[in-house]
């Protein structure tokens with residue numbers, strides 16, 4: 493007898509939408525996404541900068557995350573091609589714009605040298621540029637910039653458009669999207685996740701995937717709770733003009749600038765351990781603008797279009813929690829920290845294979861389990 497219960501995905505951010513769509517695309521008959529707010533727009537993915545930057549992000553302690561990021565980046569073109577089949581013109585361009593990592597003083601230049609040496613030893617393609625060579629690449633940069641690393645292979649995407657395309661593709665494939673419907677609890681019986689609870693109601697599930705981002709730990713019924721905490725990021729959206737248009741992502745120690753193809757220039761972002769406090773405060777916004785103005789003086793003239801805040805889903809070691817859990821029928825796609833847009837194609841592929849083929853994270857880095 494066929495199981496008519498739905499595959500349930502908790503969370504309609506980028507992970508939930510991508511997993512829901514892929515499940516349907518790969519043969520699942522009935523998939524329902526539950527979203528506490530409005531799918532895409534209530535998520536951290538809506539606020540994110542959309543930088544796909546494993547090479548720029550690679551830190552001394554982070555080589556696993558770097559390798560997983562690289563694998564996910566490699567999956568992006570095919571992921572978008574497949575998305576095009578279901579969402580057509582809504583799908584955003586994959587932009588291999590490259591990234592510049594800047595230094596503006598002697599301390600930062602020394603740090604840049606260490607970063608350069610670390611990357612060359614790890615075989616990460618990188619070029620070290622002088623201040624003038626950096627300005628040749630990006631003429632809007634200030635003369636305060638003394639050196640940079642140029643990472644030619646880095647990419648970016650319009651993450652908002654990507655979320656909207658995933659939502660459209662999910663719906664086109666017959667997925668059921670329940671917005672303003674917050675899951676309060678996962679119901680288990682005999683070591684197996686069997687249902688979700690929302691309001692006064694309960695719905696039986698064939699499988700349950702937790703893709704609730706920074707909120708994943710607030711869902712009851714999971715023992716122990718998923719070890720994810722919110723790290724707040726405040727961000728500013730400026731409107732570029734024809735004369736003030738950056739060509740690539742710019743990273744400096746205290747700020748980054750990410751130009752989007754819809755004319756927005758995102759200036760970000762803070763990283764604050766303040767729980768779920770979503771207020772936008774004058775101080776951090778002033779500082780971000782000041783740091784951005786120091787490296788690109790022309791932003792002084794740009795219109796502030798929006799200020800935003802959301803929460804990165806952080807684990808203690810910044811590794812994501814992805815795949816089949818210890819509880820039967822329960823899967824995780826959370827804890828993606830500041831790499832969730834980058835990690836979407838790989839995560840969706842792994843979780844979908846886990847659910848539909850019963851595999852246990854066979855696609856995890858170097859065959860390692862991803863489950864925390």
Ligand SMILES: Cc1cc2nc3c(=O)[nH]c(=O)nc-3n(C[C@H](O)[C@H](O)[C@H](O)COP(=O)(O)OP(=O)(O)OC[C@H]3O[C@@H](n4cnc5c(N)ncnc54)[C@H](O)[C@@H]3O)c2cc1C
Nearest residue numbers: 503505507528536537541542543675705725831832833834
């Ligand atoms: C300022 C900022 C900048 C960033 N920049 C980048 C970047 O440049 N590149 C990059 O790769 N990543 C970036 N990130 C990180 C990225 O946004 C996250 O890693 C990613 O959004 C995580 O995806 P998610 O689907 O797990 O969570 P989210 O995108 O947050 O989605 C989770 C969804 O679940 C819903 N939800 C929560 N609880 C429940 C519940 N109980 N029931 C139902 N629904 C629920 C929420 O409303 C939300 O819509 C940035 C993040 C921030 C905050």
